[in-house]
Amino acid sequence: SQKIEQNSEALNIQEGKTATLTCNYTNYSPAYLQWYRQDPGRGPVFLLLIRENEKEKRKERLKVTFDTTLKQSLFHITASQPADSATYLCALLYLIYNQGGKLIFGQGTELSVKP
Amino acid sequence: EAEVAQSPRYKITEKSQAVAFWCDPISGHATLYWYRQILGQGPELLVQFQDESVVDDSQLPKDRFSAERLKGVDSTLKIQPAELGDSAMYLCASSGQGRVQFFGPGTRLTVL
Numbered sequence: 288s289q290k291i292e293q294n295s296e297a298l299n300i301q302e303g304k305t306a307t308l309t310c311n312y313t314n315y316s317p318a319y320l321q322w323y324r325q326d327p328g329r330g331p332v333f334l335l336l337i338r339e340n341e342k343e344k345r346k347e348r349l350k351v352t353f354d355t356t357l358k359q360s361l362f363h364i365t366a367s368q369p370a371d372s373a374t375y376l377c378a379l380l381y382l383i384y385n386q387g388g389k390l391i392f393g394q395g396t397e398l399s400v401k402p
Numbered sequence: 403e404a405e406v407a408q409s410p411r412y413k414i415t416e417k418s419q420a421v422a423f424w425c426d427p428i429s430g431h432a433t434l435y436w437y438r439q440i441l442g443q444g445p446e447l448l449v450q451f452q453d454e455s456v457v458d459d460s461q462l463p464k465d466r467f468s469a470e471r472l473k474g475v476d477s478t479l480k481i482q483p484a485e486l487g488d489s490a491m492y493l494c495a496s497s498g499q500g501r502v503q504f505f506g507p508g509t510r511l512t513v514l
Binding site: 291328330331336376383387389390391392394395 | 504506
């Protein structure tokens, strides 16, 4: 079965620095790779999606890369702010005939940005 | 902005009791998902509906869990009887034509 591994340790960085989160997976590459943000006691919120044939995607201060050879995605938050503190989830989306998409989540990485 | 609604937000029950969670997806979204999230882990899919039909319930413990979406709109997830190991966050999500899932706030279940 597919396994997804994210940074197991919480990430603590200083405000203004770039946070880099890692997502590694085994087995077959997904059609899409997504990143979600989750605050304590809340549901995940979609941030970015990248297709398997794309190398990089940007949205404001966020950047995601996708390397299907390494089976890895990197998620960057530049000029980080305390408000960016949250858990970030990597999710692999597989397209299944007649079923739409199936999303498989990693365990998440907790990011803490200190002022 | 349209949101996925869930109720209750919190539920405390004793083991062997029955519990039920309700979800109202974003209007027009044909696909509805129920996930379970244990603290410190990512969400795990329990059941996926396309309109009123179940398309994936391979991870649903069918001896005690059931889910329905009778009119293809809102949905109910039931656990009977609840066990201590069922304590978790139960998340509902919906999606339309795109590849993005929109999640509700979740129901935090505690089984005593």
